[in-house]
Amino acid sequence: MHIQETMNGLETRRRAILDDLENPKMRKKMSERTIEEKYQKVGEIEGEVARLNAVLNRPTKYIPLPDLISLIEQLRANWDSLPPAKIRDVALVFCNGILLTPRSDHIWSFEVQWELWQNDSGIIWLNVGDKYHWFDEDVATLKDLADRDAQLEEVLQALPKFSQTAISNMSLRECGRRIVPKGSHRLDAYMTREDMSIIEQYGIGIDQIAALRGAIKAREFNGNEY
Incomplete structure (x- = not known):
């Protein structure tokens, strides 16, 4: 319930920012930089909503320990032997979620939030940038x-x-x-x-x-x- 309330609050904030951006009178008063920052904030909010939604919809199906051990062995031997949904179920036994953050034109950072171990982090390279978006x-x-x-x-x-x-x-x-x-x-x-x-x-x-x-x-x- 708490997660859903947080998501509702974030959605209200997102909608309020977009309402300002879509209002011609309000938008006319904003500088290009302010508009950019508001769109960035919308992106951040949408990312957080997506993360919370993933947590909310995380499978809660219990995997018996013998089955879990068997699945882990299959993953270690041949990652492609299991369907993506099954890999996700196994991962979520140990993982609270993955946080994605835009860092630059071509780079996003990620953080894997493990249940039992220290978090792992790294970057994702995007070949396509935003070279046409000039203010x-x-x-x-x-x-x-x-x-x-x-x-x-x-x-x-x-x-x-x-x-x-x-x-x-x-x-x-x-x-x-x-x-x-x-x-x-x-x-x-x-x-x-x-x-x-x-x-x-x-x-x-x-x-x-x-x-x-x-x-x-x-x-x-x-x-x-x-």
Whole structure:
């Protein structure tokens, strides 16, 4: 009952925020950044509601110990031998839930909340980013950087949510020229500075991201691999 009440309260908050965003008069008073923050809050609320809903609907069917041991042995021997629903049932015997949090354009973090052990955490890499979602403030920053002929690193730091490739494409569209090289032959050109910061926090190298993307090593003109 407590979980359902919490979910109802979150849904009320979510609806109130969306009502403001969908009200033309209210929305007109908001800055682009405020609108972005409100949508982020809606996303956070929806994520929490989804988590609570998963807890609320968690299977409560008891698995006798001999059957549980047998299932664990099957999982250890051949994970694919059991249907997903059965794997989920076994996992939920030991797991309270999994918390997902958006961290950057391409990265979500996850935390597996175990019943008996310390929580496990890590990140999920998303190949598809949000390169088309530019706010007016972002475009204004881009144009200012173009007017000043800012160097590559300054551009990337000033627009940390966008990759070098996305910035290059948008500058061609908005400024009539590419203020940074597109760099589409390089994996790091598709990563944002926020992406870089997150993988550094987790001690993950770009080679591991490349493996997730199915990328292969290439060579610079000087022969060095990257």
